Amino acid sequence: MTARPDPAAAITFDSVTKTFPGSRQPAVAPLDLEVPSGEIVVLIGPSGCGKTTTLRMVNRLIEPTAGSIAIGGVDVRRQPATELRRGIGYVIQQVGLFPHRTIAQNVATLPRMLGWDKARIGARVDELVELVGLEQGMLDRYPAELSGGQQQRVGVARALAADPPVLLMDEPFGAVDPIVRGRLQYELLALQERVRKTIVLVTHDIDEAITVGDRIAVLNTGGVLEQYGSPDDLLAHPANEFVEAFLGAERSLKRLTLAKVSDLELSGGPVVPADATPTEAREVMDREASNWVGVVRGDRFLGWVPREALDGQGTIGEIEAAPPAALVRPASSLREALEVIMNSRSSVAVVADGERFGGVVTLEKIRAGLEA
Amino acid sequence: MEVFGDVLSWFNDRANWRGPSGVAVRLAEHVQVSLAAIVVAMVVALPVAIWLGHKRRFGTLAVNISNIGRALPSFAILAVGSQILGTREVPVIMTTTTFVALVALAIPPLVTNAYVGMAEVPAEVRDAARGMGQSDRQVLFGVELPLAVPLIMAGVRTSAVQVVATATIAAVVGGGGLGRYIIDGFAVQDHVRVVAGAVLVAVLSLATEVTLSGVQRLVTPAGLRASRRTPRIADVSPVDPALQAA
Numbered sequence: 001m002t003a004r005p006d007p008a009a010a011i012t013f014d015s016v017t018k019t020f021p022g023s024r025q026p027a028v029a030p031l032d033l034e035v036p037s038g039e040i041v042v043l044i045g046p047s048g049c050g051k052t053t054t055l056r057m058v059n060r061l062i063e064p065t066a067g068s069i070a071i072g073g074v075d076v077r078r079q080p081a082t083e084l085r086r087g088i089g090y091v092i093q094q095v096g097l098f099p100h101r102t103i104a105q106n107v108a109t110l111p112r113m114l115g116w117d118k119a120r121i122g123a124r125v126d127e128l129v130e131l132v133g134l135e136q137g138m139l140d141r142y143p144a145e146l147s148g149g150q151q152q153r154v155g156v157a158r159a160l161a162a163d164p165p166v167l168l169m170d171e172p173f174g175a176v177d178p179i180v181r182g183r184l185q186y187e188l189l190a191l192q193e194r195v196r197k198t199i200v201l202v203t204h205d206i207d208e209a210i211t212v213g214d215r216i217a218v219l220n221t222g223g224v225l226e227q228y229g230s231p232d233d234l235l236a237h238p239a240n241e242f243v244e245a246f247l248g249a250e251r252s253l254k255r256l257t258l259a260k261v262s263d264l265e266l267s268g269g270p271v272v273p274a275d276a277t278p279t280e281a282r283e284v285m286d287r288e289a290s291n292w293v294g295v296v297r298g299d300r301f302l303g304w305v306p307r308e309a310l311d312g313q314g315t316i317g318e319i320e321a322a323p324p325a326a327l328v329r330p331a332s333s334l335r336e337a338l339e340v341i342m343n344s345r346s347s348v349a350v351v352a353d354g355e356r357f358g359g360v361v362t363l364e365k366i367r368a369g370l371e372a
Numbered sequence: 373m374e375v376f377g378d379v380l381s382w383f384n385d386r387a388n389w390r391g392p393s394g395v396a397v398r399l400a401e402h403v404q405v406s407l408a409a410i411v412v413a414m415v416v417a418l419p420v421a422i423w424l425g426h427k428r429r430f431g432t433l434a435v436n437i438s439n440i441g442r443a444l445p446s447f448a449i450l451a452v453g454s455q456i457l458g459t460r461e462v463p464v465i466m467t468t469t470t471f472v473a474l475v476a477l478a479i480p481p482l483v484t485n486a487y488v489g490m491a492e493v494p495a496e497v498r499d500a501a502r503g504m505g506q507s508d509r510q511v512l513f514g515v516e517l518p519l520a521v522p523l524i525m526a527g528v529r530t531s532a533v534q535v536v537a538t539a540t541i542a543a544v545v546g547g548g549g550l551g552r553y554i555i556d557g558f559a560v561q562d563h564v565r566v567v568a569g570a571v572l573v574a575v576l577s578l579a580t581e582v583t584l585s586g587v588q589r590l591v592t593p594a595g596l597r598a599s600r601r602t603p604r605i606a607d608v609s610p611v612d613p614a615l616q617a618a
Binding site: 059061081082083084085086087090092093094095096097098099100101102109110113142143144155158168 | 494496497498499500501502503504505506507510515518519593594595596
């Protein structure tokens with residue numbers, strides 16, 4: 001089940017400003033931002049950058065001083081705040097489960113408020129429990145009996161209960177330990193594959209932003225939008241020193257995590273067809289400055305032949321080739337490919353798409369890929 | 373020890389239990405005036421304190437004002453009050469003076485506990501409720517009040533025990549209740565009657581404490597007891613294969 005994004009769920013910030021009473025500086029400077037439907041947009045920045053304020057203006061827990069916010073082109077002030085909020089999922093760092101209600105009752109809060117009948121609520125709760133990876137046995141427990149990670153999953157299930165097109169998440173994984181956090185981030189992405197919500201997520205963790213964000217909005221103190229773009233955009237072309245500093249050192253390494261082998265130009269490299277002559281093979285090795293050459297017949301990779309095995313007769317396909325040890329998949333990250341290359345004798349990783357030969361990855365190609 | 377034996381025989385004398393000044397009547401009077409004072413104090417104090425706690429405003433003010441009631445000795449209220457309000461007996465509440473003193477005594481714990489109980493409902497729980505689209509009313513009655521009930525009830529308990537104990541001195545300015553035995557016993561140097569009265573007051577206070585503790589437990593939502601009763605269940609969600617590989 002892969003849901004399609006609700007086209008009416010894009011969020012548009014139009015010159016949104018917030019100045020809190022008694023403060024001269026705006027918490028959010030005039031902000032223009034378009035959150036596309038079905039994408040995860042991460043708001044990130046140092047404390048005091050107005051990221052949480054920006055988030056809370058979407059469901060009107062905070063009202064803007066000026067400007068307007070629209071969901072699917074409809075101004076959020078067109079309906080009463082309580083009604084608006086019932087159509088927007090809301091997940092917060094401390095989860096905020098109702099301690100006096102069971103897990104099932106917590107998840108069913110909004111459906112009950114909306115007056116669903118019992119059978120429909122029960123079915124929905126079961127569905128959500130499965131969706132967020134909880135167990136049926138927990139439904140009759142109370143929040144205090146669950147671990148932090150489980151509580152966070154219940155929080156997400158509760159937010160999704162009435163199937164809202166928009167989900168607001170305020171540092172949703174900030175209160176759990178790093179191992180659970182990593183798992184919840186992964187689960188969020190898997191969940192998003194299925195539900196395709198428009199998600200606005202606030203974090204101060206740049207690695208989390210890079211991992212889960214389709215786009216990242218970097219905010220500076222006073223709610224100034226410094227840059228808005230895909231994680232790779234930001235890492236490759238930080239707009240200014242602030243963004244660069246915020247992204248931290250090792251930007252290239254972070255991009256390696258993000259980019260896939262399939263993003264690279266995979267043709268070329270020290271590879272020859274099986275019917276090539278040893279002379280041709282030697283030329284390729286010289287060109288590629290390699291002492292090994294890969295042999296390909298059709299879409300199959302036969303193996304590696306070392307320079308000293310070339311004896312000048314017949315075709316290269318007749319020479320016994322060493323099977324490839326360094327394999328990566330098209331979906332592997334460049335970081336994984338780099339790891340494989342570092343451990344391979346030939347300094348080349350072979351891309352195998354199932355049985356099919358998909359080209360080779362070299363250090364040079366990775367470097368060229370990051371420059372592109 | 374001699375007094376102890378005499379007190380036992382005082383309790384064994386059926387004559388002391390009957391009649392307009394018997395234990396049954398005095399006990400009923402004592403319970404009546406205490407109950408009336410607590411109910412009136414609750415009606416006056418709880419709505420205000422709950423509302424202020426819900427709004428999280430004027431907390432110190434409310435608590436300070438009600439603490440004036442605590443700082444004023446009940447005995448002083450009785451002494452001054454009897455001069456102003458007189459010592460005319462009123463049905464149920466004995467004398468107006470007594471009643472005012474008991475209500476003033478009952479209010480501070482009610483206000484403090486109700487305010488704190490409401491104000492200390494975790495901010496994230498309220499935030500989640502509001503973010504889900506609950507109205508102010510729904511947050512108040514569905515989330516804050518159930519979570520504040522144990523503390524509110526603890527206030528009622530403290531208040532009730534104090535009132536029951538203090539209703540004894542009401543006999544100083546006239547009126548009935550178990551205090552009569554103590555005051556009148558002192559007046560005629562009947563130590564057996566004094567001790568018997570003291571025992572009755574102590575038993576009634578203890579009974580109040582025990583009963584209201586039970587009520588407090590009953591009204592505490594199960595989920596708030598759960599954390600202390602059962603250990604957390606371990607994080608048993610299946611490990612994702614993709615993560616294992618990573």
